[in-house]
Amino acid sequence: MELRDLPSVDELTRGVDDPLAVEAARTVLERAREEIRAGAEPGDLAARLHGELRSLRAPSLRRVVNATGVLVHTNLGRAPLAAEALAQVVETARGYSNLELDLSSGSRGSRQDHLASLLRRLTGAEAALVVNNNAAAMLLALAALAEGREVIVSRGELIEIGDGFRIPDVLARSGARLVEVGTTNRTRARDYERAIGADTALLLRVHQSNFRVVGFAEQPRVEELAAIAARHGLPLVDDLGSGVLDPIPGEPTVRDSPADLVCFSGDKLLGGPQAGIVVGRAELVERLRRHPLQRALRADKLSLAALEGTLRLYLEAPERIPVLRMLRQDAPTVRARAERLAALTAGTVEGTVGRVGGGALPLAELPSFACALDESLAAPLRGGDPPVLGIVRDGKLLLDCLALADEDVDEVAHAVAACR
Ligand SMILES: *Cc1c(COP(=O)(O)O)cnc(C)c1O
Numbered sequence: 065m066e067l068r069d070l071p072s073v074d075e076l077t078r079g080v081d082d083p084l085a086v087e088a089a090r091t092v093l094e095r096a097r098e099e100i101r102a103g104a105e106p107g108d109l110a111a112r113l114h115g116e117l118r119s120l121r122a123p124s125l126r127r128v129v130n131a132t133g134v135l136v137h138t139n140l141g142r143a144p145l146a147a148e149a150l151a152q153v154v155e156t157a158r159g160y161s162n163l164e165l166d167l168s169s170g171s172r173g174s175r176q177d178h179l180a181s182l183l184r185r186l187t188g189a190e191a192a193l194v195v196n197n198n199a200a201a202m203l204l205a206l207a208a209l210a211e212g213r214e215v216i217v218s219r220g221e222l223i224e225i226g227d228g229f230r231i232p233d234v235l236a237r238s239g240a241r242l243v244e245v246g247t248t249n250r251t252r253a254r255d256y257e258r259a260i261g262a263d264t265a266l267l268l269r270v271h272q273s274n275f276r277v278v279g280f281a282e283q284p285r286v287e288e289l290a291a292i293a294a295r296h297g298l299p300l301v302d303d304l305g306s307g308v309l310d311p312i313p314g315e316p317t318v319r320d321s322p323a324d325l326v327c328f329s330g331d332k333l334l335g336g337p338q339a340g341i342v343v344g345r346a347e348l349v350e351r352l353r354r355h356p357l358q359r360a361l362r363a364d365k366l367s368l369a370a371l372e373g374t375l376r377l378y379l380e381a382p383e384r385i386p387v388l389r390m391l392r393q394d395a396p397t398v399r400a401r402a403e404r405l406a407a408l409t410a411g412t413v414e415g416t417v418g419r420v421g422g423g424a425l426p427l428a429e430l431p432s433f434a435c436a437l438d439e440s441l442a443a444p445l446r447g448g449d450p451p452v453l454g455i456v457r458d459g460k461l462l463l464d465c466l467a468l469a470d471e472d473v474d475e476v477a478h479a480v481a482a483c484r
Contacts, residue, residue: 067100076109080117088116129472129479131454133432133464135390136422138226140453142331142338143422144386149336149373156369163365176353178368182375186309187318189326189343193352194371198305199229200361201327201340205301206238208355209325209348210265215240218251220283221270225305225423231270240265249277253284256292266299267292269323271316273305273423290322299324299348306332306424307341309375310382312391314425324348330367332422335387336374337367390467391420395431401465401473402433408477411435411463418466434462437480444483452479 070093077085092113096106106112130140145153166173176193183192195201206215215235222244224230235242243264245255256267267289286302293300300323307328308315315333318326325348330339340361342352352358363371377384383392402413418432434455442461445452454463463476 065096065100065105067097070096070100070106071109076113080113082117084117084120085113088113088120092116127450129450129452129476130467131434131452131463131465131476133416133418133430133434133455133462133466134421135387135418135430135467136332136420136424137467138422143335145337145370146335146374146377146385148377148384149370152373152376153366153369157366161365161369163368175362175365175368179372179375182372182379183341183343186375186378187326187343189318189345191346191349192341192343193349193358194330194363194368195340195342195358195361196363196367197338198303198327198329198340199225199234201342202231202234202303203238204352204355204357204361205325205327205342206235206240206268207357208352209299209301210238210240212239213241213265214243214261214263215266215268216243216245216256216259216264217268217270218246218255218283219244219248220246220251220277220281221268221272223270223273223275225273231303235268249280250282251284252282253288253292256284256289260292260296260298264296264298266301268301268303270303271305274426276427286316287322290324293324299345301325301327304328306422307334309334309378310388312425314428318343329422330371330374333387333391333420333424334374335385337370339363339367339371341371386469391430393466395433398431398465399433401468401470402435402463405435405463405465405468405473405476408473409435409437409480411437414460414462416462416464416466418464430466432464432466434464436460436462441480441483445479448479448482450475450479452476 073086073089076089092109099106128140130137136142163175164173179194180192195204222232232242243259245251245259269286269289290300302321302323304326306315308317311317318328325342325344327342330336330341382388406413414434414436416432416434418430420428439456439459439461442456454461
């Protein structure tokens with residue numbers, strides 16, 4: 065086909081009764097022009113127009129199958145929610161809710177009340193507050209407690225989390241002044257002690273989350289920092305990153321932090337929706353709640369419903385929280401899943417190393433198994449319905465079975481068959 069053989073937008077959309085037809089036809093023709101210039105055949109343009117119309121109507125944000133072996137994958141929406149958490153979202157959001165109404169008195173209530181007692185019970189803290197995410201929790205804590213004053217933090221903890229989120233930048237935005245102590249690899253308790261002055265508002269500890277310094281390295285234990293803070297009458301704020309409520313080897317639990325205020329994410333190892341949770345001393349939490357930024361950073365009702373649904377499971381059946389279940393499944397279970405997928409797709413089983421992801425336990429290697437297929441399937445599977453995301457390595461596509469549910473296996477096998 066030559067450029068001059070291409071139909072006009074009018075010709076291509078003739079007989080197509082669809083308000084998006086003109087926009088879709090322009091896209092199809094533009095792509096065809098590029099292909100012809102590159103020496104390729106654009107093929108059946110009418111079929112392409114219908115394909116383009118279908119994709120214009122399809123939701124952009126949708127479910128994908130995570131065959132990457134990373135449990136909390138930030139690009140794939142972090143934690144999948146438990147059925148019970150989703151049910152609470154549907155139940156409270158499809159109609160009206162008592163979001164800010166106290167049903168016993170009939171007067172105005174606070175959206176924070178729904179989660180406060182659950183969080184107190186699960187963490188042992190005096191008070192709790194929920195905002196949009198952990199970055200917001202940090203911003204609010206620093207603005208409310210340290211604006212115009214100094215915050216002492218170790219140089220070994222001035223981390224970047226991902227997508228350019230840097231602790232020093234958040235500190236600057238909060239209006240607090242950063243006082244760095246120690247070095248990248250070694251900070252001692254007395255470094256903090258020496259830096260404390262009349263302008264000090266608080267000590268900040270940031271969990272190293274997504275990296276580790278090994279070798280000649282030293283950081284004071286958080287208990288030592290808590291003791292120093294207490295001696296000087298200053299609060300210690302602990303940014304835990306991942307909020308672990310049910311013990312997981314290698315990660316500190318929220319309950320065990322001796323800090324006056326602890327901040328953590330809802331959608332990392334906690335296994336809930338995106339949220340930033342602050343727990344700690346009632347008087348400090350109250351200062352955060354009263355700060356004007358709180359109104360701008362608060363969580364919405366969908367997140368609060370999903371978080372309450374998730375936290376309730378911690379009391380009754382934590383094994384029903386997907387992230388915890390996947391983290392605790394044994395290797396033979398994952399291997400059996402990979403073997404079934406390999407049998408259905410004529411693939412081979414390979415041992416792999418899975419990861420927790422989401423800035424938690426960066427060194428933890430979770431034994432896992434994948435179904436190996438030809439690399440050429442990676443792109444069509446990613447473009448399929450549902451999209452399946454694996455790992456391309458050494459000319460092979462590895463479909464890691466660590467983060468797959470048993471019921472995903474047949475669906476992935478169908479997706480593979482559709483691509484062949
Ligand atoms: C992930 C992380 C954050 C940011 O949390 P979000 O919920 O993604 O905003 C902040 N601090 C630490 C230590 C983290 O690991």
